[in-house]
Amino acid sequence: MPSLTWPTKHQPKPISAYLKTEAILYPHGERDLPNETENHLILGDNLRVMAALLPEYEGKIDLIYADPPFFSNQRYQARVGRGEDSRQPEEWELAKGYQDKWKNLDDYLDMLYPRLRLMHRLLSPTGTLYLHLDWHANSYARVLLDEIFGYERLTNEIVWTYHGPSPIRSAFNRKHDTILFYTKNNNYTFNVDDVRVPYADSTVETFKSSKKAGFGKQPNLKRGKVPEDWWYFPVVARLHSERTGYPTQKPERLLERIIRASSNAGDIVADFFAGSGTTAAVASRLERRFIVSDAQWRAIHTIRSRFVQDAALGEGREGVRIALQREGEVPQQVYAKQRGAVKLRGNALTLNPNLAPSLDYWEADPDWGGGLFRSVAQSARPRRKGEIATELELPFVGNQICIRLVKVNGDKLQQIVKRGA
Ligand SMILES: C[S@@+](CC[C@H](N)C(=O)[O-])C[C@H]1O[C@@H](n2cnc3c(N)ncnc32)[C@H](O)[C@@H]1O
Incomplete structure (x- = not known):
């Protein structure tokens, strides 16, 4: 070869x-x-x-x-x-x-x-x-x-x-x-x-109108055909x-x-x-x-x-x-400390509305131990119309809640809220 x-x-x-x-x-x-x-x-x-x-x-x-x-x-x-x-x-x-x-x-x-x-x-x-x-x-x-x-x-x-x-x-x-x-x-x-696709209308018509079409071999028109190797x-x-x-x-x-x-x-x-x-x-x-x-x-x-x-x-x-x-060789993502981005009341988090337009998404770990971040609640900017939700309901609240916010320009922010604080 x-x-x-x-x-x-x-x-x-x-x-x-x-x-x-x-x-x-x-x-x-x-x-x-x-x-x-x-x-x-x-x-x-x-x-x-x-x-x-x-x-x-x-x-x-x-x-x-x-x-x-x-x-x-x-x-x-x-x-x-x-x-x-x-x-x-x-x-x-x-x-x-x-x-x-x-x-x-x-x-x-x-x-x-x-x-x-x-x-x-x-x-x-x-x-x-x-x-x-x-x-x-x-x-x-x-x-x-x-x-x-x-x-x-x-x-x-x-x-x-x-x-x-x-x-x-x-x-x-x-x-x-x-x-x-x-x-x-x-x-x-x-x-x-x-991955079958429908036959072209013209093919269906041909087979309907003539028994001799395809030299008498009727394809299964309902099942569709195997796609060609060129795709549009x-x-x-x-x-x-x-x-x-x-x-x-x-x-x-x-x-x-x-x-x-x-x-x-x-x-x-x-x-x-x-x-x-x-x-x-x-x-x-x-x-x-x-x-x-x-x-x-x-x-x-x-x-x-x-x-x-x-x-x-x-x-x-x-x-x-x-x-x-x-x-391992890639440096850890740094989240800048941020205060006042989010408020906690009961199980509900409310985002500071001034921050909302600059965010791609924000998410929360309701019981953060300081290491692995377990994101169980998230809010993202909708793809086309509408604004990012400024309220997030947490399914439960532990002793320390970690909220991470990712801005459109790539900046990353983090706020820690301690229960009872
Ligand atoms: C053509 S784009 C892939 C687009 C993707 N199929 C999609 O639908 O969005 C190629 C991607 O490969 C990534 N890339 C290039 N070299 C790489 C490497 N050595 N290791 C990992 N990713 C790499 C680039 O960052 C880029 O996002």
Whole structure:
């Protein structure tokens, strides 16, 4: 088999790192909740994160969706606040998103190659990897995946098409991405009946009007057809309710098809380039467990808000416990001490209304021991219309209540309220 080489190609030894759990999110929590969680949201470089997961998860992950930087040589910014309306710039600001800048292709492949190898190790024997890229680097990645998985393990090259404005005048508009679908073995999960789509109206008409159509072979028109390997889903546009403001967010419908096809309820779905958390949000809704990570605090923050918002809107899954972890090398998040942000009366917390417009979300641990933060009550700014709730009812009150507030600009505040104080 031909293979791809470049001067710096190497397989770094997985660095033994450790993951520290800082907080657990219990959307609409109660008293006496277990500290073990089925879902993980991890801040850190994914090489170290995946290495840290190996002892527990090698050969255990059922599906990995990977949407890394594309080698596009761009810096992507996030829109924070209510970022969907360009006509109201006072409602949002730009913040650091993520970088897709490399010295050269070698540098990019040095990032990608060892990570793909770790993903292969983490996948279960019936597991699947979907690697999402575009024309910038997909052909190089494909050769690497052939080396790691085997040429015969490329199951589909999926083309995701979309449309939208573009300034390009010297070539055709580049409006598709490529998703490489590799399986670890011959025997893999593929739920064909869960992803069928209706036949086109014209096909249904043809079969209704002529018995000879399809050379006499009648498809099961009711059951629908297996989708082709080219998919059209619109990109997440300004006015879509799922838009988070995090750059290059992928549509939920795209992840829904992938997760339904290649995993079952209860399976573990992972995404180590998680971004805005599309994989986590969809996996959770489809009753899969998830492990997602990102190197950017803004991404982890966006994912957290997404879960809090889903819970507030009644769209999330009840009783989902999510551990917020940090890879050991990443410095701890600092919460500045704040007084007077919140008042406690009985079991009810009231937020200072002056703070409300600047917040993305606020949450409380009603019985904080000074270490692990167990968030059992949360309030988030609704995605589109409406204001953040300034009242939070606690399910119980211990001796020390810790309230954490996260501002749109990324500042983090913390207030401690002692009972009876
Ligand atoms: C294309 S975006 C993912 C978008 C995501 N699929 C979504 O729907 O929002 C790529 C993400 O990978 C993250 N990333 C890049 N290099 C990383 C690394 N070495 N470790 C962890 N995350 C990384 C970036 O911070 C960025 O959020």
